Amino acid sequence: MSATIDLPEGSQARAAFPAPRRPEKLVEVVIPVYNEEHVLEASVRRLHAYLSEGFPYGFRITVADNASTDRTSEVAARIAADLPRVRAVRLDRKGRGLALRHVWSASDADVVAYMDVDLSTDLDGFLPLVAPLLTGHSDLAIGSRLGRGSNVVRGMKRELISRCYNLLLRTTLAARFSDAQCGFKAARTQVVQALLPQVEDDAWFFDTELLLLAQRTGLRIHEVPVDWVDDPDSRVDVTKTALDDLKGMARVARRIARGRFGAKAPTPLSRDLPRGMARQIPRFALVGIASTVAQLVLYVLLRSIMSPLAANALSLLITTVGNTAANRRFTFGVTGRADALRHQVQGGIAFLIGLGLSTGALALLHGLADRPSRGLEVAVVLVANALATLLRFLLMRVWVFGPRTAKENAS
Structure with a gap:
């Protein structure tokens, strides 16, 4: 038997998660951090000011500290005490996916999102990212650095690794989204909370696995071309992350082959191939x-x-x-x-x-x-x-x- 995601009888996948009704739509933005005391305060204050000035929906910013060993948690607590729509969460284990899982699974917002603490993605892309989710047009949304209309500044090494990784996703796992790694994503909260139990990864492969699962469940993924500037002080170990991603792809491929990934039972090989x-x-x-x-x-x-x-x-x-x-x-x-x-x-x-x-x-x-x-x-x-x-x-x-x-x- 394959693992399934509960959907109302006779309904399509997208109709399974009706948007809750409330006077004001609420978007929760999660910033997962690990040892980011040097940049955290400036980034959160910049994001808070940007959303306060022109964002047409209610918002909440959650700093999710996943087991930092520096003063990150202290800085987050100080900002939360100073800014009315900022809160701080402290986890005792490391993992970006773990931090997102922890906050998203308990959120009462209409839409949950996350972005990297360095704010490498231009914030002008945030409203186009979440608007289709708030209107019910789409279920998940991702910022894409590889689509037409995007403007990206980064080194050749990262560019090559990113393009090769996304090419592998498309050719081996039939991914139909263009950029799995961009730290600028959002989803309808009820969609995420229904999918999270089947997402196994708690590190960097977390959002790729979430997107693959959503695609196989028949949900609609919206892509937004973004402007993105590489952070030269990034703490990400690119080589280790790439190897972990490859391991994650192999694990998902095994789950698909065994019929244990997504809402559908295993299908013949021709149907498991990318569309067409x-x-x-x-x-x-x-x-x-x-x-x-x-x-x-x-x-x-x-x-x-x-x-x-x-x-x-x-x-x-x-x-x-x-x-x-x-x-x-x-x-x-x-x-x-x-x-x-x-x-x-x-x-x-x-x-x-x-x-x-x-x-x-x-x-x-x-x-x-x-x-x-x-x-x-x-x-x-x-x-x-x-x-x-x-x-x-x-x-x-x-x-x-x-x-x-x-x-x-x-x-």
């Missing part, structure tokens, strides 16, 4: 087979008049143009001329990756063997193409013909 992929894979395979055959024929014909590297490059270039056009229409369902040139350019980058793999393989072959046979050359090109094909499919699905441009039909 069950239809896309066989079509992409057919296009890929045709392209590979065409490329090998062209390679053999061109090999008689030019070097192996030149024949490989030219034959691959010609078939890549046809491959991109065929996948655009046949595999990913994109019609019309809009963005056709951009798709070919992006497909060209996939071509360069394939060219690098096959050229490197041919160069290695000729380095190891004095005069390899034509058949061995063709075999090497075929194997290199197979490796490039897998990567090309991922690039096309996530980047070239991703959710913003593909017109996918449900499988």
Whole structure:
């Protein structure tokens, strides 16, 4: 039996959590902190002033100290005594997810939210974040640093890790949200309180697991592009956090495979694949087979008049143009001329990756063997193409013909 989230009989997932009625909507903003005495007071006072001046709903700011060993708890208590809509909570165990779980599970607000203590995200994004939740349009909302309209300032290392992590979530766990890690999220309180018992992580993977669970339950996740500036004094251990996230992904994948994650029982493999992929894979395979055959024929014909590297490059270039056009229409369902040139350019980058793999393989072959046979050359090109094909499919699905441009039909 799979774990379930109780929903009223005959209702859809989103209708299961009716918004409570009260004269004034209340939003509770949680700031989880650990050893942040140096920045806590300035950040909380800035947030309190911002919300007091122009936020059109009632609000409460909760500083959730998860076992700090410096003076963070003292600073939080002093601010709470001074500002009327600020309170301080002290936990005896460390964990950002634990702090959020503790406050959110007991909250009486209509909407609960959290943001990082450094306020790296522009506060002008807060009202667009919570408004769809207060109106009942959406169930959860996340700030996205990876969507169109966002403006991000951060180092290359963090940018690369973030993009790779979110790409892994989309390709392995079928995530349909763009940025799981941004410390700027909100949810309808009754939604969160219904989901929390199934969220196992109490550290940095907490909100990713919450989002994956909400998605599988059929809830609506709203994304807001945000402006975000990296805090150079961040205390986050990026490497350790990344490893913990990978472990969390593996754990969630095991729970999904066993039917113990989300409100639905286990389904056939084709339904566990990301939306549309069950239809896309066989079509992409057919296009890929045709392209590979065409490329090998062209390679053999061109090999008689030019070097192996030149024949490989030219034959691959010609078939890549046809491959991109065929996948655009046949595999990913994109019609019309809009963005056709951009798709070919992006497909060209996939071509360069394939060219690098096959050229490197041919160069290695000729380095190891004095005069390899034509058949061995063709075999090497075929194997290199197979490796490039897998990567090309991922690039096309996530980047070239991703959710913003593909017109996918449900499988």
